[in-house]
Amino acid sequence: MTVSRWERGAQAPSAEFYIELGNLGGKADCWFFWRHAGLQTADLMRVLPSRSPRYVLASAFAHLDTAIAGSGGKGKTRQEARLVAIPLLKVSAGTHGEEGDKLLDLSEAPAEEMIAAPSQWCPNPAHTSCLRVKGHSMTPTIPDDAIVAVDASQTDHSQLDNKIVVAWDAKRGLS
Template sequence: MAELEPTTREWSDRIRRLLNELKLTQAGLADRLGVSPATVSRWLAGKNEPTAETYVALGNLAGRPDGAYFWERAGIDTSELPDASLRQTLSSIRASLEDFNLITTKKVSQHLSGNANAVAIPLMNVTAFGDRVPPHENVRLSQAKVEDVLLAPLSWCPHPENMLSMHVAGDSMFPVIPSGSILFVDTAVTERSHLNEKLVVVAHRDLGFKVARLQRLAGSDLLVSANPKYLPLDVSNATKWKIFGEVLWWVSKDAKHDS
């Protein structure tokens, strides 16, 4: 047990230092990260360590060079990220889905040039299912791991510290969102009143994550699929169906055709 104390002190001290640098209260940091003040208090006391996705969010708040520590704690290899500040030296990216490809850390140097702000978005080993079939294994976000980190323009991310990306499986959103796509989700937006007719990811404790368009009717909330063969799914019970976040955009590979 004694061998763990230096590590525990380090991540607790780093979070405390970030609080001071950002001039935030514990409640203020909790609000930025979407957690409870009690959770932040337990971090500072060294009782509970942040999850991987929270470490990435802390890194985004801190920026380089301090952010590298938090990203590494999340399991991200920062050796291939640019040495200079992410907030000042990441390249100018033309904000168009037609000519911009989200890239992994391994290709940063090949595709970025100029000056612009960018956000490091963790790709989690979590899958949102676009149909009624639940995942074979329901990976809870608190147990999820970071597979990679993707970069996107800051202007695309209203709440950069709350951005996550995840996989999609199933055909209920085809042809809008093909199976195998990657969703980029703003987890800060969860109020149903703000999400009518928006694409959302909804979480069920037993059925995992679902992606569809939220349609609010008098007395009921429905998830409506793009594929007409799937009937709307009633998600009115907010105790069972939690809004995980708004889908801001997604990327998918071109279909392969035999020549």
Template structure:
């Protein structure tokens, strides 16, 4: 007998729970529902309601939260707002853990530093000295490393292919503000898989050559680099743009 294919929402919830290493009862407690509901969701017997999808999205954090927020029927502007809240929630879960400070690690010791951080559930990711623009592109030197940023391992799927960059400008405000730090995963570069995700893009030629942070959207067959701040205009992504990677984590203190 052919195995019944589970609905997408069922697979998504199971995958999220496994990635967070939670039991069904623990996930239910996190989102404030009866423990009996989670098995029903994962087996496709019952679909979560709007409120449950929102709570699951908050637990998931970006970028996985997009799937659950969209299932809840939220508008794009509401999703952006919830993403900011979800990011704060993810960081608050790990902020209180005891972590031995990692201040400045020489380049030839970075891998060792990362292994050391992994022992307590964190990874040390190099922070580039030059900031990336949330506005007009800026030139950055990828060889210049200022220090390492300690990030929860659960937020960084490919730590050896991830760098941190400081934000300069306000085109992604209020989600990203001047001085925030973002972690960029260079493994995740497939445009088709990154719709509605925050990405870092390098413009290769012209007066605007440099690196910038934007949302990646799609209109028909055209990819669009969209700012969060409506004072800035979106622009088409062309062959002169090189997608560096997806923003998988960010942190900063709102002014």
């Protein structure tokens, strides 16, 4: 594999070479190469010693009021909501015919705001983020400009059969 073939787009380095280039690149450039090798920060977080999680519990949303919807009948007691904060990323995935953002690792994307969701809806809050979808090919299930939650904790392809997934392609970006 020569650098000139890589520059022309004729042949990309193997994952092993990308990892080596990342090791040589040092702290500032390592993730550029490691992402192309298929590594993601979420993969490393699963095997590293526990750190403070990226999610926030309901105490962070103390200023929010909890409303209980219903018929107005008596007998309902107010339960404290257990919420998690899910970042809405400044990236979008494109459906068929639309290009998504070129970002390879969602954990590197900046958040434009946070969305509070009940903890029961989000089993893996440390690995969950939200992003927008561009295009109409998933309508009516996912309309243009919809916000979807992405749980990046599952990376085993066999466990993702019959699921809606976000994938990355070098030419089309996130889709």
